[in-house]
Amino acid sequence: MxxxxxxxxxxxxxxxxxxxxxxxxxxxxxxxxxxxxxxxxxxxxxxxxxxxxxxIEKKRHPALALLAKFWGASAWMLELVIVFSAALGKYADVAVVSGLLVVNAIVGFVQERRATGIVESLRTRLxxxxxxxxxxxxxxxxxxxxxxxxxxxxxxxxxxxxxxxxxxxxxxxxxxxxxxxxxxxxxxxxxxxxxxxxxxxxxxxxxxxxxxxxTSFGRTAELVRMARPRLHIEAVVASLVHRLLIIVGTLLGVVLVLAFVRGELRLDLAPLALVLLMSAIPVALPVMFTVSTALGSRHLAEHGVLVVRLSAVEDAATMDVLCVDKTGTITMNRLNVAGVSPWGGATESDVLAAGALASQEANQDPIDLAFLTAAKDRRLFDATSAPTVVSFAPFDAQRRRTEAVVEVDGRRLRVMKGAVRTIARECGIEADALDTLAARVRDAAQRGHRTLAVARGPEDGPVELLGLVSLYDPPRPDARQWIATLRDFGVTVKMVTGDALEVASELAREVGLKEIRRPGELRAANADVASAVLAADGFAEVYPEDKYMIVARMQAAGHVTGMTGDGVNDTPALRQAEVGIAVSTATDVAKAAASVVLTEPGLIDIIALVDEGRRTYQRILTWIINKISWTILVASFVAVAYVVTGEFVISAFAMLLLVFMTDFAKIALATDRVRPSRAPETWKIGGFVAMSVTVGVMMVAESLGLLYVAWSHFGLAVDDRAVATFSLQLLLFFAVFSLLSARERRRFWASAPSMPLLAALAADVALGAALPFAGLPALLPTMVAEPLRLRLRGRDVPSRQRLRQGLLPRSVRQSSIVELGDPPRWR
CATH class of the missing domain: 2.70.150.10 (Calcium-transporting ATPase, cytoplasmic transduction domain A)
Structure with missing residues (x-):
């Protein structure tokens, strides 16, 4: 049966x-x-x-990507300006604004394509x-x-x-x-x-x-998802732009109410209102950020640092805690046999030979390679009589050993290596002998060595302990140096490892880390876990959930945290950290979870990441400072000038030119020379915002003072095109010089701008000086200034007679402001 x-x-x-x-x-x-x-x-x-x-990845057609540039807040406002100008019959304005819209789209499209190309070239290395x-x-x-x-x-x-x-x-x-x-x-x-x-x-x-x-899943090569989570800086800028729109909107509301009271409310005020509102919107912000972070990523790639997610460059600037794995990060991840302790009648060769047979080269496992290398160095196996491996059972967390069945001289043997207690239990070691083994393990651990036991026996019979082998993974020669350098940069380094506390503590002392704890102490310190984490230099005997918990606790306490890792067990922490860094030996899963991948051994290149991140931060901060002060200048200048003169001192067309000329010149900030700080950055920039507002108010006072002088003494009141030309050049030169001043945190002459930034600003100045002579609508050549100056003063009677006789240019005769009688006054 x-x-x-x-x-x-x-x-x-x-x-x-x-x-x-x-x-x-x-x-x-x-x-x-x-x-x-x-x-x-x-x-x-x-x-x-x-x-x-x-x-082959299907990508969006470039034509569709270009068309997308005509959709968005800035594009909509330009399109509204075009509609209003067409309704008013100002077809020259329609043509010029349409050209600006197209230029805006093309520049943004080209720059983003270049940035995408940089990132794609980096991804091919992953x-x-x-x-x-x-x-x-x-x-x-x-x-x-x-x-x-x-x-x-x-x-x-x-x-x-x-x-x-x-x-x-x-x-x-x-x-x-x-x-x-x-x-x-x-x-x-x-x-x-x-x-x-x-x-x-x-x-x-x-x-x-x-x-x-x-294949059933044909996108294996696309491991690195180019996820673009919201940048910290984007939240800051969004908040600032919201407030700037409130300021500009309030000023415009006052102007429109006053225009209504004066009976001067006209349809052609709408384009100017739209343009002023647009001045508070960061037209070139996406391009500037993309170019800045992409250039930083390309520079980092030269140091062997591949930035998978562009936001990681900015996050690296604010990172103040870095948790690092021990094996393969602080150490060489190249185990060597440090010592052999035979047991019973076995010899060192017996121990190493059995350990090598319980290893497999195909795995490229550091422990297996250490045994195989030691056996090869001692020539324990002859090429003609090498044992045949019948079966091999790899290491797993439950069995805590590797095991193989090998055939030697016609008989089969079972060999194994693994945790000392596990192998001792398989061998039936008694308590007294187990205490002796434990003492040897502790002695090796005090020297930072990891100890494994090796056993051998017949295929179907009991195994016998052959001895202990101590392995040592030496620290990288530069480990102590880069830990000290990161500390000098204000970044606290903490070692996080699954190794035993004794092994971790010994290695930590060699690289300048002192207090290493077990994660169990953190679970007990519920009252103030973050303080307990900060007080320690590292943690040993941790599990994947412990690494995740350490990172999450630090983030909850307000710290921007980095995490390095190489294995599956590091994946949760790599995903949780703002700056997840996969080391050069990382598994595919770890690389997919990280935002930065190192291609060279060690962590010395993280210093380059921190340095480049802080440089990028300084460039973005310069943009923010300049944007706040310049928006306050433009909106307040137009509003206050209208209140005191009763005239809009700049046209919608001139304002559009100004916005585009200045905003796109600021893209060159992405290349500017900056000095990175020695401490982690922060987006709590209330002091810089207050300084920006102060600078903006001071520029408003200066610009209004210059306008008063020009209005009263140089004839600007006679022709609104002369006023628009003067205001355009005034605001342009203020924008250029305020940017040169804002780019330095010390005296503005402390460092020279980069050549691309200097060239962009010089081009702005040259273009602004040439525009009045180009015959563009609403702009007046400066050569008319002298007769108008005399006319306004009322001292040149022949000039007034020539005005009646039509001897002055048509642009002056047709001006709605010029009348026979007293000239307009500064109110």
Whole structure:
């Protein structure tokens, strides 16, 4: 009779047989030897057939992107100006404003395309990496180079680079990117991992079935989502612009009410009102921010820092706490065998040989590589009599060991390495001996060494402890230096690691970090967790949720936090941090979660990130200071001048010219020379706002004083085109000199502007000086100023006679202001 268990065993055998048959068919169809992989010639031939493992991204047509520039607050206001000017029959204004609208769209389009090109070029360096077997040699290649038939190695933290059928091993995978379901599923031999799936646990080899657009999820290469969360600076600017619109709107309301009371309310006031409102809107703000952060990203790329999300450049300026992982970040992530402690009658060679057999080179795991390197250096295995690996069980968090079955001289042995207590339990070590082992582990830990136990035994029998091996991951030579430098920049550095407290503490002392705690102390310190976090230099024995908690607590306390990481366990904290930094050895999942990716080992390049972020901050702050003061100047100048003269001293057309000339010159601020601060920046800029308002009010007083002199003594009252010309040039020169002053936090001559900024301002000055001679509507050539000056004073009777006789230019004779009689007065 056969019972239920016999039926289950039969089903299991049948499943294994079907999987084996499926694998044989797959290998036969793809013509590949799983022990050697594809040859270089076979790869080239298949690439010619299947192409690269990528999906060509469909992008919006450039024409549609250009048309989008005609949609938005600034574009709408310009279009309203065009409509009002057409209704008033001012077709010259319509043509010029339409030209300005088109120029605005083209400049914004071109600059954003350049910035996008920079970011795209950086993203190409963030390709998914894959471990592939080619010509019997395991190598790490770009997933883009995979072809059907490639043998690949998958392990925890990897993203399946293509559709892969599993040849050996058991994996737990997350398919949420495909299905939206967060529950993990198991994949065994013969089953397929869909492209884009994330390996959460286990490891194994697989064969690539399909690549590129033929995969079930054909966008593997698009790991880095260019998410654009709202910038901190955008919130600040939005608040400032809101207040500026209130100020300008209030001033315009006063002017329109006064015009109504005076009986001077006209339809042609509408375009001017719109233009004044537009002066409070940051016309060139998106372009300036995009160019500034994109140029900063390109500069950082030269230092090996790839900015995935442009906002990270600005966030780096305000970052005041940086949490860093230990392994691979502070340390070399290159374990070396520091010592071997045999147990019983075993020798050092026995211990290292067994440990090497319980390792696998394809994983590129630092612990495995340390054992394999030590065995190779001591020549423990002969090339002709090397043991054959029958099976291999990788490390996982539950078993806490690696295990292999190997065949040596015709007999099979079971070898394992792992946590000392775990291996000791498998070996049946008694309590007294366990205390001796614990003492050796503590002694090694005090020197910053990590200790593993190695055991060996028959395939189906008990295993025997061979000894202990201590491993050491030395700190990077520059670790102490960059930690000290970041402290000088006002950034607090905290080490966060899953290693034991003793190991972490010893290493921390070597790099200048003193107090290392366990995260359990934070859970107990509920009253003031943030203070407890700040008081420590780091934390050991942490889990992924602890890293996330540390970052979240710091943010809740008002700190801008950075986090470095390389593994799946770092992903929650990398996503939570304002500046998530994936190190050069990071897994694909960690890179996808980060906003910055380092391409060079170590963290010295983070200093460049902080420096560039603070430079970008200073440029944006200069823009804010100048925008506030200049908007107050323009709106108050027009409003107050109308109140005291009864005339609008600048036309809508002249105002439009002024807005565009000044705003687009400010884009060059993205290239300006600035001095980064030595402390983290903050967007609590109340003092700078107050200073901007003060500067704006002072410029209003100065400009009105100059207008009074010109009005009273240089004949501006006779022709409103002369007033518009004077006001245009006055406000233009104020804009230029106020920008030169605002760009420096010290004396304005302390540093020279960048050449692009200087060229932009010089072009503005030259254009402003040339405009009156261009014959543009509502602008008067300055050569008419002298006869008008004499006319206004009333002292030149022949000039008044010539005015009656039509001897002055038509532009003066046709002016609605010029009449025979007393000239207009400054009220």
């Amino acid at each position: 056969s019972g239920p268990e016999d039926g289950q065993h039969a089903e299991a055998r049948e499943a294994r047989d079907l999987a084996a048959a499926s694998l044989r068919r797959t290998l036969a169809e793809l013509r590949v030897d799983p022990r050697r992989g594809l040859s270089h010639a076979e790869v080239q031939a298949r690439r010619g057939t299947y192409g690269y493992n990528e999906v 390709q998914v990496r894959a471990r592939a077997l080619r010509d019997a040699d395991w190598r790490i290649i770009s997933a883009r180079e995979l072809v059907p038939g490639d043998i690949v190695r998958l392990r925890s933290g990897d993203i399946a680079p293509a559709d892969v059928e599993l040849l050996d091993g058991t994996l737990r995978v997350d398919q949420s990117v495909l299905t939206g379901e967060t529950a993990e599923v198991e994949r065994v031999v013969g089953e397929v991992l869909a492209s884009g799936s994330v390996v959460r646990q286990g490891e194994g080899n697989g064969i690539v079935l399909a690549t590129g657009a033929r």
